[in-house]
Amino acid sequence: MTTEEDTECKELATPFVPFHVEHITAKQHYVDDTLSNLALACDRCNAFKGPNLASVDPTAGEMVNFFNPRYDELNEHFQLVDAALLGLTPKGRASVHLLQMNSRPRIQLREEWISSGGISLRRNSRFYA
Numbered sequence: 001m002t003t004e005e006d007t008e009c010k011e012l013a014t015p016f017v018p019f020h021v022e023h024i025t026a027k028q029h030y031v032d033d034t035l036s037n038l039a040l041a042c043d044r045c046n047a048f049k050g051p052n053l054a055s056v057d058p059t060a061g062e063m064v065n066f067f068n069p070r071y072d073e074l075n076e077h078f079q080l081v082d083a084a085l086l087g088l089t090p091k092g093r094a095s096v097h098l099l100q101m102n103s104r105p106r107i108q109l110r111e112e113w114i115s116s117g118g119i120s121l122r123r124n125s126r127f128y129a
Contacts, residue, residue, distance in 0.1 A: 026051035
């Protein structure tokens with residue numbers, strides 16, 4: 001958990017909150033403490049995700065796996081529009097919805113991060129964290 005890629009929440013994509021080391025697949029499902037199953041997450045993403053492995057895509061109404069920050073490409077599943085995260089795929093939409101990524105406090109944090117120069121993006125562009 002010491003690489004540069006691990007310096008922001010892999011779910012919320014903001015550096016302004018304390019991190020938790022999250023088990024991507026919760027220990028109750030499969031005990032795996034290796035780096036490939038760990039990611040930094042803000043306390044809200046960690047709490048909303050809990051032990052869940054999947055959620056419902058709010059558009060299609062189908063159960064899908066969550067975005068996995070170790071194996072899925074961020075830009076394939078999410079787009080930053082101003083400071084809101086748009087889910088581009090069923091996996092992205094389900095993650096945004098369940099993790100409440102566009103709650104007002106989270107959008108405000110992203111706005112601060114953008115205005116501080118902490119994220120490089122063009123308006124309505126895809127982003128990387």
